[in-house]
Amino acid sequence: MTLAITNLHARVGDEATGKALLNGIDLVVKPGEVHAIMGPNGAGKSTLAKVLAGHDAYAVTAGGATLGGADLLALEPHERVHAGLFVGFQYPVEVPGVVNGEFLRLAYNARAKARNQPEVAAKDWAPKLAEYIRQAEAPEDFAGRGLNAGLSGGQRKRNEILQMVVLDPLVAVLDETDSGLDIDAIKAVARGINAWRRADRSVVLITHFQRLLDLVQPDRVHVLVGGRLVESGGPELSARLEREGYGRWGA
Amino acid sequence: MGRVSTGLLGGAELPEPTAADEDWRYVACAPLAAATDAARTVPPAELRPWFGDDAAIVLVDGQARPPGPGDWPAGLAASISDLTGPTVGDPALGWPWRQGARQRLTVTRDPGRPLRLVCVATGGRSGGAVELELAPGVQADLAIVHVHLGAARAHTGGTIRLGRGARLRVSEIQATPVPGVLTTGWTAQVGQDAGLVWHLAATGGGLVRHRIDVDLAQTGSEFGLHAALAVRGTDQAHLVSRILHRHASPSRQLVKCLLDDAARTSFDGLIAMVPGADGSDADLQHRSLVRSPKARADSRPQLDIRADEVKAAHGATIGQLDPEEVRYLRMRGLDPAAAATLLGTAYLEEVLAAIPHAGVAAIARDRLKP
Numbered sequence: 219m220t221l222a223i224t225n226l227h228a229r230v231g232d233e234a235t236g237k238a239l240l241n242g243i244d245l246v247v248k249p250g251e252v253h254a255i256m257g258p259n260g261a262g263k264s265t266l267a268k269v270l271a272g273h274d275a276y277a278v279t280a281g282g283a284t285l286g287g288a289d290l291l292a293l294e295p296h297e298r299v300h301a302g303l304f305v306g307f308q309y310p311v312e313v314p315g316v317v318n319g320e321f322l323r324l325a326y327n328a329r330a331k332a333r334n335q336p337e338v339a340a341k342d343w344a345p346k347l348a349e350y351i352r353q354a355e356a357p358e359d360f361a362g363r364g365l366n367a368g369l370s371g372g373q374r375k376r377n378e379i380l381q382m383v384v385l386d387p388l389v390a391v392l393d394e395t396d397s398g399l400d401i402d403a404i405k406a407v408a409r410g411i412n413a414w415r416r417a418d419r420s421v422v423l424i425t426h427f428q429r430l431l432d433l434v435q436p437d438r439v440h441v442l443v444g445g446r447l448v449e450s451g452g453p454e455l456s457a458r459l460e461r462e463g464y465g466r467w468g469a
Numbered sequence: 470m471g472r473v474s475t476g477l478l479g480g481a482e483l484p485e486p487t488a489a490d491e492d493w494r495y496v497a498c499a500p501l502a503a504a505t506d507a508a509r510t511v512p513p514a515e516l517r518p519w520f521g522d523d524a525a526i527v528l529v530d531g532q533a534r535p536p537g538p539g540d541w542p543a544g545l546a547a548s549i550s551d552l553t554g555p556t557v558g559d560p561a562l563g564w565p566w567r568q569g570a571r572q573r574l575t576v577t578r579d580p581g582r583p584l585r586l587v588c589v590a591t592g593g594r595s596g597g598a599v600e601l602e603l604a605p606g607v608q609a610d611l612a613i614v615h616v617h618l619g620a621a622r623a624h625t626g627g628t629i630r631l632g633r634g635a636r637l638r639v640s641e642i643q644a645t646p647v648p649g650v651l652t653t654g655w656t657a658q659v660g661q662d663a664g665l666v667w668h669l670a671a672t673g674g675g676l677v678r679h680r681i682d683v684d685l686a687q688t689g690s691e692f693g694l695h696a697a698l699a700v701r702g703t704d705q706a707h708l709v710s711r712i713l714h715r716h717a718s719p720s721r722q723l724v725k726c727l728l729d730d731a732a733r734t735s736f737d738g739l740i741a742m743v744p745g746a747d748g749s750d751a752d753l754q755h756r757s758l759v760r761s762p763k764a765r766a767d768s769r770p771q772l773d774i775r776a777d778e779v780k781a782a783h784g785a786t787i788g789q790l791d792p793e794e795v796r797y798l799r800m801r802g803l804d805p806a807a808a809a810t811l812l813g814t815a816y817l818e819e820v821l822a823a824i825p826h827a828g829v830a831a832i833a834r835d836r837l838k839p
């Protein structure tokens with residue numbers, strides 16, 4: 219399934235007082251591809267991820283996005299997940315009291331139901347989840363932990379990867395999943411992503427660091443500054459950005 | 470402190486409570502005057518599911534059902550006596566009733582299995598009372614299960630006395646909807662180094678009101694309350710607690726209300742510490758999660774502190790579902806209703822997970838499912 223973003227404009231807040239954050243993004247991610255988006259702080263990278271996920275604080279003012287040819291932005295946030303999109307957040311929300319394993323079962327079943335696939339009963343979930351945890355290289359105790367509540371920043375990122383693996387998307391947008399992780403955790407996350415990759419699955423990695431891109435090789439690298447993609451290139455672009463920074467774009 | 474523990478009185482009927490009574494201020498009292506169904510005879514098989522394998526006292530419309538074979542472990546049966554007299558009322562509750570079974574249960578050794586009080590109401594007006602005493606050092610679990618099989622007006626209550634070092638864990642649940650009226654009133658006296666922990670799970674009804682008065686009479690007397698009121702439609706559920714610290718003693722109370730539609734809930738909790746209660750430590754927390762603009766949650770935590778060296782904390786919060794949490798769950802594929810259900814379940818689970826009696830906890834979870 220192809221994710222196609224065309225001339226996407228978005229703002230936060232209302233028309234009068236709001237602020238334009240995305241100023242015409244064009245991006246096509248084809249099945250099997252890995253794209254990296256890099257850029258300085260405040261460039262609009264997380265905004266792009268949240269707009270794609272359907273976060274209601276942001277309004278799309280022009281342009282659009284399609285997933286597999288269907289209008290992505292016309293869908294409710296949960297319908298976008300059912301359609302095959304997963305967005306891993308830079309700051310996953312803590313949900314106190316909700317047990318991770320039970321949440322994952324409900325999320326899995328919601329997607330299964332939308333796809334007319336069999337739902338998993340509570341009693342059959344534990345072994346299935348254990349297998350997903352193994353695939354995602356997440357810590358074994360994640361089934362019984364809280365949904366981000368009580369997890370460290372790094373553990374929350376790893377929980378996002380686990381959610382991705384459980385939800386089985388075709389397009390994953392991962393927003394700074396590597397920030398706040400030590401090198402071993404980054405390696406585990408990278409192995410999780412690589413194990414999950416398939417010819418029909420694509421991934422957009424939003425990152426500041428070359429390290430993750432050494433482990434998950436991107437096909438294309440894009441530079442996002444001021445709500446626009448100002449340059450695109452091959453994997454060599456990320457190495458150059460790491461050396462030179464974003465100064466040449468005035469950032 | 471209002472009306473403190475006085476036990477049960479026989480005799481004349483008492484006046485009806487009204488919202489003008491201080492501890493009925495949040496209650497919509499109209500259901501008290503509503504018509505009830507006619508009481509009917511319930512076949513024993515219909516009652517079985519409600520008491521399972523526990524040693525049960527079963528009150529049906531205020532009448533004690535004679536225990537069946539095996540209902541009570543040998544040795545315990547002898548400790549039950551039937552004190553049923555004519556009309557009784559409970560002045561601590563301002564509550565009259567027409568029929569009244571009164572059972573006394575004195576537990577002198579660990580009963581070995583949970584005790585259960587099943588209060589069944591099929592119709593009419595009725596009440597039943599239990600006087601429970603735990604001898605020093607005895608530990609017991611008591612489940613109180615309210616079953617309404619028709620529009621009835623039913624009251625259950627009584628006295629609980631815990632001897633020195635005794636421990637009682639009570640799990641009180643509403644096992645069915647209450648189309649009529651359900652009220653309870655318990656007066657407990659907790660002895661030295663004895664502990665009473667009370668778990669309550671209710672879904673409300675035409676009128677559901679629970680009241681617990683606890684006298685922490687000695688040094689080291691302990692009390693804990695974990696209550697969940699999950700109410701929807703036009704139902705109401707109310708909880709009143711009155712905790713008296715006389716000597717150095719701890720109490721902990723956590724009351725969580727979850728409201729939908731046009732539901733009403735209230736928690737009115739008083740912690741009183743009299744001179745001599747120095748060294749006491751009380752904490753009372755009331756949270757209400759209101760998921761509908763038409764619902765109404767009231768809260769009245771009160772402290773009456775007349776001792777110096779004490780700790781007493783209370784907090785009351787009334788909130789809605791956190792939009793950040795709902796949004797996150799939706800961006801993981803849950804529709805808005807599923808997200809609200811998951812968050813409501815998690816909210817109540819803090820209380821329900823603490824219920825020590827698994828069978829009763831399962832009924833409570835099923836009934837309170839948000």
Ligand SMILES: Nc1ncnc2c1ncn2[C@@H]1O[C@H](COP(=O)(O)OP(=O)(O)O)[C@@H](O)[C@H]1O
Nearest residue numbers: 230239257258259260261262263264265266275
């Ligand atoms: N909800 C919001 N309210 C107000 N300003 C926002 C909001 N979200 C993002 N912004 C602003 O938009 C800009 C882009 O933010 P973001 O997309 O998070 O950048 P990046 O992820 O590239 O660091 C920043 O200046 C940020 O302060």
Ligand SMILES: [Mg+2]
Nearest residue numbers: 263264308394
């Ligand atoms: Mg960001």
